[in-house]
Structure formats: C-alpha cells, structure tokens
Amino acid sequence: MKILLAPLFVCTIGVVFLVIAMGEPAFVGSRIGPGLFARIFAAGVIGLSLVWLAGTIFVRGQHGEDEQAVAQRLPLTPAVALLGAVILFIVLRPLAGLVLTCALAGLSASWGAGERTVLALAASTVVAGGIALIIAALLLPEATPLWPWSPHL
Amino acid sequence: MDLSTVFQALTAETLTLTFVGALVGTLIGVLPGIGPPATIALLLPLTFTLDPAGAIIMLAAIYYGAQYGSSTTAILINLPGETSGVVTAIDGHRLALQGRAGPAIAMAALSSLFAGLATAVFIWFAAVPVAQWSLTISPAGLAGLIALGLFAAAIIAPGRPLPAVALMFAGASLGLIGTDSGGGMPRFTLGFTELRDGIGFVPLIMGLFGIAALIRSLETGGRPERIAPVGWPWPSRTDLAAGAGPTVRGTVVGAVLGVIPGVSTVTAALAARGLERAFRPRGAPLGEGAMEGVCAPEAANNASAQSALVPLLTLGIPGNPVIAVLAGALMIHGIAPGPGFIPANPDLFAALIASMLVGNIMLVILNLPLAGVWAALLTIPFRKLVPVIVVLALIGVHSVQGSMFDVWLMLAFGAFGWLLLRLELEPTPLVLGFILGPALEEYLRRALLLSRGDPSVFVTDPMSLACLLIIAAGVGLLIVRQLRST
Numbered sequence: 001m002k003i004l005l006a007p008l009f010v011c012t013i014g015v016v017f018l019v020i021a022m023g024e025p026a027f028v029g030s031r032i033g034p035g036l037f038a039r040i041f042a043a044g045v046i047g048l049s050l051v052w053l054a055g056t057i058f059v060r061g062q063h064g065e066d067e068q069a070v071a072q073r074l075p076l077t078p079a080v081a082l083l084g085a086v087i088l089f090i091v092l093r094p095l096a097g098l099v100l101t102c103a104l105a106g107l108s109a110s111w112g113a114g115e116r117t118v119l120a121l122a123a124s125t126v127v128a129g130g131i132a133l134i135i136a137a138l139l140l141p142e143a144t145p146l147w148p149w150s151p152h153l
Numbered sequence: 154m155d156l157s158t159v160f161q162a163l164t165a166e167t168l169t170l171t172f173v174g175a176l177v178g179t180l181i182g183v184l185p186g187i188g189p190p191a192t193i194a195l196l197l198p199l200t201f202t203l204d205p206a207g208a209i210i211m212l213a214a215i216y217y218g219a220q221y222g223s224s225t226t227a228i229l230i231n232l233p234g235e236t237s238g239v240v241t242a243i244d245g246h247r248l249a250l251q252g253r254a255g256p257a258i259a260m261a262a263l264s265s266l267f268a269g270l271a272t273a274v275f276i277w278f279a280a281v282p283v284a285q286w287s288l289t290i291s292p293a294g295l296a297g298l299i300a301l302g303l304f305a306a307a308i309i310a311p312g313r314p315l316p317a318v319a320l321m322f323a324g325a326s327l328g329l330i331g332t333d334s335g336g337g338m339p340r341f342t343l344g345f346t347e348l349r350d351g352i353g354f355v356p357l358i359m360g361l362f363g364i365a366a367l368i369r370s371l372e373t374g375g376r377p378e379r380i381a382p383v384g385w386p387w388p389s390r391t392d393l394a395a396g397a398g399p400t401v402r403g404t405v406v407g408a409v410l411g412v413i414p415g416v417s418t419v420t421a422a423l424a425a426r427g428l429e430r431a432f433r434p435r436g437a438p439l440g441e442g443a444m445e446g447v448c449a450p451e452a453a454n455n456a457s458a459q460s461a462l463v464p465l466l467t468l469g470i471p472g473n474p475v476i477a478v479l480a481g482a483l484m485i486h487g488i489a490p491g492p493g494f495i496p497a498n499p500d501l502f503a504a505l506i507a508s509m510l511v512g513n514i515m516l517v518i519l520n521l522p523l524a525g526v527w528a529a530l531l532t533i534p535f536r537k538l539v540p541v542i543v544v545l546a547l548i549g550v551h552s553v554q555g556s557m558f559d560v561w562l563m564l565a566f567g568a569f570g571w572l573l574l575r576l577e578l579e580p581t582p583l584v585l586g587f588i589l590g591p592a593l594e595e596y597l598r599r600a601l602l603l604s605r606g607d608p609s610v611f612v613t614d615p616m617s618l619a620c621l622l623i624i625a626a627g628v629g630l631l632i633v634r635q636l637r638s639t
Contacts, residue, residue, distance in 0.1 A: 005576055006316065006576040006577065006578055007316070007319075009572070009576060010316065010319050010320065010323065010578075013323050013326075014319075014322070014323065014326075017323070017326040017341070020341055020343070021326075021341070024338075024340055024341075028336055028338075030606075031335065031336065032335055032598050032601065032602075033333075033335070033336065033338075034329075034333035034335065034336065034338045034339075034340040035340075037329065037593075037594040037597065037598070038326065038329050038340060038341065041322050041323075041325045041326045041329065041590065042322075042326050044318075044319075044322035044325075045319055045322040045323045045326065048315060048318055048319035048322065049316075049319045051315065052315045052316055052319060055315070055635070074372040074373070074575070075372060078367075078368045078371035078372055079368045079372075079568075079571055082364055082367060082368050082371075082539075082543060082567070083364070083368075083564060083567060083568055083571075085543050085547070086364065086543075086547065086560065086563060086564040086567060087564065089547045089551075089560060090557060090560050090561060090564065093551070093557065094557075098548070102544045102547065102548065105540075105543060105544060105547060106540035106541075106543065106544050107540070109539050109540040109542075109543035109544075110536070110539065110540045112368075112371065112539070113371055113535070113536035113537075113539035113540065114371070114536045115536055124537070124540040125540075127540065127541065128540045128541065128543075128544045131541060131544050131545070132544060132548060135545075135548055139199075139202075139552070140548075140552060
C-alpha cells in the first residue's frame with residue numbers, strides 16, 4: 001500500500017485545488033476569468049497523478065512490491081523537533097520577545113539534531129539567543145521587541 | 154555590448170559581494186548537509202538591503218562557489234557537500250587515499266577556473282543574441298517554450314518524470330494564489346488578506362529547501378571519522394598535462410548541457426565523465442584514481458552551473474532549483490527575468506558576468522591555499538550548525554515583512570516538503586511550477602486574447618507547434634521506454 005501513498009497524496013492536492021477553483025468563474029463575460037487556468041492546472045495534477053497511480057498498481061501487479069515499498073525506518077525526532085522549533089517561534093515570539101524565543105527554538109532544533117547532553121543543549125540555546133541578539137542589533141528595526149518586558153511587545 | 158563594459162562593472166561593491174558570495178558558497182559546498190538552494194534562500198532576506206545587481210551577484214557567487222567547495226569534501230571524505238561533487242568523488246577520493254589529495258584538489262580548482270572563465274565569456278556572447286531573438290517570439294510561442302522548459306526539466310532531472318510533471322502542475326496552482334492578473338480578482342486566497350499578493354517566495358523556499366532539507370539531512374546523514382590529509386595542493390606537470398584535455402572537453406559538455414532546462418550539474422558531470430571514458434586508452438579505466446576523472450566532471454559541473462543562467466536571463470526559464478531561487482530573488486527585487494531582461498538591464502548583466510570572471514579567480518585563491526582550513530571545518534559536527542541555521546531561517550522569514558503569517562507558511566511548506574521527501578518525491582518541480590505557472594498563464598491568456606479565443610493559435614504558431622511536437626515526441630519516447638521496461 002505504501003507505494004500508492006505518493007500518487008494518492010499528490011492527487012489529493014489536485015482535488016483540493018480543483019474544488020477551490022470551481023468556486024472561481026472560468027469566464028467573466030467574454031474575458032478569461034480567474035478560474036479557467038486554475039481548473040486546468042488542478043485537473044492536470046489529478047489526471048497525471050491518476051495515470052501515475054494506475055501505472056504503480058500495474059507495475060506492482062507485474063512485479064510484486066517494489067523496493068520503494070520496503071520503506072526505510074527513519075527517525076521522527078528531527079522532524080518533530082525542527083517543526084516544533086518553528087511552532088515555538090510562532091507561539092512565543094509575541095509573548096517572550098525575539099531573544100528568548102530564538103533561544104528556545106535553538107534548544108528544540110538542537111535536540112532534533114541529536115544533542116543529548118545538558119551542556120551541549122545549553123550551549124546551543126545560548127548561541128541561538130546570542131545570534132538573535134546580534135542580528136537584532138545589526139539588522140532589525142530598533143522597535144523590534146527583544147525581551148518579554150520590551151515596550152513594543 | 155562589448156567585453157569592456159564587463160570590466161567597467163568591476164566596482165568595489167561588486168568585488169566585495171562576489172568575495173562574500175564565493176566565501177559563503179565554498180563554505181556550504183564544503184559542509185555536507187545544507188545545499189545551495191537552502192543557503193541562498195536563507196540569505197535572501199539579507200539581500201533586500203542591496204540593489205538588484207548586488208543581490209544577484211552575491212547569490213550567483215554562492216551558487217558557483219558551492220561547486221568549487223563540494224569538490225574538496227568529495228575528494229577528502231567521499232561525501233560531497235553539494236550533489237555535483239558525487240562524480241568527482243569517484244576518482245578524487247581514490248587519489249586522496251593514494252596520498253594525492255592536494256594535487257587532486259588543485260586540479261579540481263584549476264579545471265573549475267578554466268570552465269568558469271570560458272563559460273562566463275560564452276554567456277556574454279551567447280545570451281545577448283538569444284535575448285534579442287526572444288523579443289520576437291509571440292505569446293503562443295513563449296507559452297510553448299515555457300511548457301517545453303518545464304517538460305524538459307521534469308524528464309531530465311533526477312527522479313521519475315510523471316510525478317515531477319504532476320508536481321509542476323501543483324506548483325503552478327500554488328503560483329496562481331493571489332490576485333488574478335487578468336481581472337484583479339482574488340483567487341485561491343480562502344479569505345486570507347495576506348494571500349492577496351500570493352504566497353511569499355521566501356517562506357516557500359525556506360520551508361521546502363530549508364526546514365524540509367535540514368530534517369532530511371538529519372534523518373539520513375552521516376560523516377566518516379577519517380579525513381585524508383590534504384598535503385601540498387599543487388599539481389605536477391604530469392597532472393597538468395593529464396587534466397588539460399578533459400578540462401576543455403568537460404567545459405564544452407557542461408556549457409552546452411547547462412543551457413537545457415532540467416540538466417543538473419550532476420548530469421553534466423556524468424556526461425563529461427562518460428565522454429572521458431571514450432578517450433581513455435584500453436586497460437586504463439576511470440575510477441581508480443585518474444586525474445581525468447577529477448578534471449572533466451569538475452569543469453563540466455562549474456560550466457553547467459553558470460550556463461544554466463542563459464535560459465533564465467533570456468527566456469525566463471529556470472532549469473534547476475538554484476536557478477529557480479535566483480529567479481525568485483530577482484522577482485523580489487522587482488526585476489522579471491525573461492525576454493527583454495538583458496536589453497533593459499545591460500549594467501546588471503555586465504556586472505553579473507564581471508562577478509563570474511572575478512569570482513572564479515577568487516575561488517581558486519580561496520580553495521587552493523585554504524584547502525587545509527576547509528578540511529578542518531569538516532570536523533565541526535553538523536548537529537552544532539542546525540540550531541544556528543534554524544534561527545537564521547526563522548528571523549529571516551519573519552523579518553521580510555514582519556509577518557507571522559510568513560512563518561506559518563514556512564511551517565506548512567516545511568512539513569509539506571518533508572512529507573514529499575518521505576514519499577521519495579523531489580520538491581524542485583513544485584518550485585519550478587510555482588515560478589513559471591503564473592508566466593505560463595499570462596502567455597496563454599495573451600495568446601488567446603490576440604487570437605480572439607481561438608485555441609488553434611497554439612498549432613498555427615511555428616514556435617508553439619515545434620514545442621508541442623517536441624513534448625509529444627518526448628511523451629511518446631517515455632511511454633515506449635516504460636512499456637519496454639515492464
């Protein structure tokens with residue numbers, strides 16, 4: 001089943017775009033409207049992914065599970081930690097200011113990268129916060145809130 | 154335009170930006186884990202303070218600098234920092250194991266220098282006529298050329314063609330989000346006012362090539378413990394004699410193939426190596442530490458990296474992910490690459506060529522005496538760099554417009570890109586579609602407007618017809634190949 005996931009995933013994207021595109025007019029009077037090419041492109045995604053799906057099923061029927069089906073077992077930690085770092089930034093930046101937020105995002109990214117000792121994690125946190133402070137001082141507007149107590153926060 | 158205008162473009166600013174770009178490019182080429190698309194995406198916000206010429210010079214220098222840097226790691230540890238070094242590694246690492254890492258690195262740098270200089274001159278003379286010719290192409294012809302460019306990129310690039318074309322259509326759909334250029338109506342915005350100007354290029358690229366690629370590197374990465382000693386980085390006369398012919402042939406192969414959308418630097422390097430095999434005497438195969446196996450692919454990958462700018466600057470067609478990011482950078486700076494770009498921006502074009510000429514010389518200076526320094530950098534564990542890269546990405550994306558919506562977009566595209574990579578799908582076609590989709594729509598719309606809605610214009614226009622026939626022939630060949638293999 002795993003080898004069918006990729007075409008099904010892309011097909012779903014096409015379906016989502018087509019559903020939204022159907023809400024846009026293809027023609028406005030005699031002019032081409034915003035929906036025409038949007039529908040054509042979305043239909044292209046669906047059509048091609050269905051051909052791909054059919055081809056995958058056909059090849060699977062001929063040769064059995066191909067090597068793609070034997071998916072590598074990859075660790076989830078990097079994805080969870082790095083995407084988590086981005087979420088931390090979104091959530092904390094309006095509350096805690098840039099420096100503290102970046103420090104915590106750095107901590108999360110460092111964990112995702114495989115650091116496990118307290119010292120290494122602390123060092124990454126400090127470096128990440130320090131980089132944010134330096135960038136803010138050199139490149140960002142003065143009004144950028146850096147700390148939880150900053151006036152513009 | 155004569156070549157003297159190129160040297161007039163060599164200002165202190167041009168030289169500084171070229172040096173910074175070459176230095177950063179070498180650094181990321183040396184360090185496996187983060188490639189040129191992600192680095193260029195990371196640095197995009199920093200270039201907003203520069204003028205368009207400065208921005209494109211620095212970003213282009215990063216791109217071809219990475220080709221130089223990747224050869225160092227390819228030779229020393231058999232693990233290139235950039236994919237193009239894979240081919241160099243075959244013979245280069247053998248040479249390192251034989252204690253000849255220094256001469257191999259030196260020959261790689263000198264081959265890249267020759268290729269870089271020759272290709273810069275080639276671009277100067279080839280791009281202007283192509284740009285003039287492109288002004289005469291009808292909208293239907295341009296639509297056909299874009300479709301052909303996308304198709305070529307899909308079938309030649311690594312990976313399977315059918316998923317790549319499907320993802321290009323998906324990217325084109327993403328590119329349509331925003332305000333419809335025909336009637337000014339919002340499209341695909343789902344009520345978000347932030348989407349009225351379309352999806353930001355920086356969060357898209359940072360998500361797909363930055364966050365997603367970082368996660369992938371951490372999931373699959375690894376680095377050997379032992380690094381071969383560099384030794385004296387200077388070749389002998391025998392090395393120079395052995396490398397001369399392959400360098401020239403590699404340059405020609407790379408410069409010609411690089412112009413074709415979809416031909417990556419790896420493909421060019423492989424083709425040059427394949428050609429070199431034909432030139433080898435019987436009983437002396439490549440792959441056992443031959444200098445020819447270093448020079449030919451190195452010349453080819455550097456030449457193709459630079460000549461890939463020709464279709465972008467003349468037709469607006471980016472053929473690979475890095476060129477797509479460069480195209481996005483130009484657009485952010487208010488310059489649309491494509492027909493009319495060179496005639497309208499002769500100074501920018503001259504500055505770009507000037508930076509290539511000087512940048513390649515700087516890169517040899519950076520790569521030869523400092524080979525030992527770059528090798529020492531390989532001892533820094535990648536995990537130490539990850540938090541720094543993530544923080545730079547976060548601040549970079551947020552600072553572009555001061556918008557948290559852009560960070561949300563980066564998160565969404567990071568997760569999306571990671572899913573694509575998990576499903577063994579490359580995100581590059583999506584980005585190519587994203588950039589070219591709106592242009593394709595615009596030319597299709599104009600062609601239909603001029604023909605009063607008659608779609609037969611696409612088969613009566615010679616350029617459009619030729620493109621459609623090439624695409625049809627390509628599809629036919631793919632089907633035949635698929636049927637034979639099953």
